[in-house]
Amino acid sequence: MPDGGKLTLELSNATLDDEYVSSVHDVAAGQYVMLGVTDTGTGMSQEVMARAFDPFFSTKPEGRGTGLGLSMVYGFVKQSGGHIRLYSEIGEGTTVRIYLPRSTDAAVETRAATPGSLKHGNETILVVKDDLRVQSTVVELLSGLGYAVLKANDAEQALAVVASGVHIDLLFTDVVMPGLLRSPEMARRAVQMLPGLKVLFTSGYTQYAIVHGGRLDPGVELLSKRYSRQQFADKVRQVLGGASDVEASEAGAAGTRARAGRGSP
Ligand SMILES: Nc1ncnc2c1ncn2[C@@H]1O[C@H](COP(=O)(O)OP(=O)(O)OP(=O)(O)O)[C@@H](O)[C@H]1O
Ligand SMILES: [Mg+2]
Incomplete structure (x- = not known):
């Protein structure tokens, strides 16, 4: 609509019957939801x-x-088993x-995220990041959620912290960091030293690319880099396990565990 006009959106249930699908060939007869977009353009x-x-x-x-x-739009619709x-x-x-395609499953209730309801805990997390600005943001966020936080600027420093014998529950590290020792190798050695240690990688690459590039061990968790505070807090809690799976609104309870072994972040 180069000169303006009216745009109308329609949403409804729709049935594509045998007669219709026999004329279009790319879709099965059945129940669908229809989204219609009408303009008064050229x-x-x-x-x-x-x-x-056609692309381009x-x-x-x-x-x-x-x-x-x-x-x-066509690609998205076809991948979804739909029709345009x-x-x-x-x-x-x-x-x-x-x-x-219309689902007849019961609707999934999604609980709206309320500010201040980030998941928290009191475990000890070693944050390994070479970008010091990002490192301090992560350290601040985790400390604010009640975790005891240790930090290292590269894989070698991280191993030194692990080797010091301090208690660590979770290693949170970039997949790719400068330095001779590669991050996945560092994580493997850290887990050898601390068998209960959980590992959460973060990466700018998609999980798919990493896993299929064979660079992460199976079962290792990965958080792709564009995460929200909520996703980060959820993921950390999920990897650590459900034990302290409580909301920050009950944060008063978070400080009760002994902080033995807590290093200064
Ligand atoms: N609503 C519409 N009204 C009139 N012509 C349209 C409309 N939508 C698409 N077209 C025609 O189909 C062509 C391809 O559309 P498509 O959306 O794939 O690319 P585009 O609109 O040219 O580029 P872009 O989407 O990047 O702005 C358009 O160039 C135009 O000629
Ligand atoms: Mg267009």
Whole structure:
């Protein structure tokens, strides 16, 4: 709609019957939810409509459109077992209808995250990060959640802390750090020295890439780098185990465990 106009969104349950699916071939008959988007824009010719889902096909001037908008929508819909349909008339506008398979399972209740309800604990965590700015943010967050925090700037320092005999429950470390000793190797040696030690890696790579690159042992936990405070607190709690699985609103109880072995962060 280069000159403005009206955009209408529709959401409903829909049935695709045998007759309809026999004319489109790429979808099974059944129950779907339909999301419709209608504009009062320029509309499309039959030729443009026939190519609209092609990656990089665009009628927009150089530098204005990637031609990926509709092809990405198409990819998402097909991956979801759905169906997409365009209706358009030059000078009138366009309707895009997306059909996604309808689930009849009971809705999953998601509990809204309330501020201040971050999971906390009182275990000891060794934070290994070469980026000191990130390190201090993580240390601050973990201390604020009640954990005793130790820190190291690289894999060698981390092993020295582990070898000192101090009690550590969780090793939280970057997968990739400068230095000769690689982080996964450091973690393996740390677990040899402290058999009960839990390990949580963080990485800018996706979990998939790391696991399939063979760089993490099976069963090792990984937090991908763009995490929220909530995700971080949840993940740390999950890796440590459910024992102190309480909300920060009961934080008064968190300081009761003896802090023997706590190092200054
Ligand atoms: N709502 C619409 N109204 C009119 N034409 C459309 C509409 N949506 C897509 N088209 C036509 O299909 C082409 C491809 O659309 P697509 O969304 O894939 O890429 P684009 O819109 O050109 O680029 P981008 O999405 O990156 O802005 C468009 O260039 C345009 O010609
Ligand atoms: Mg587009």
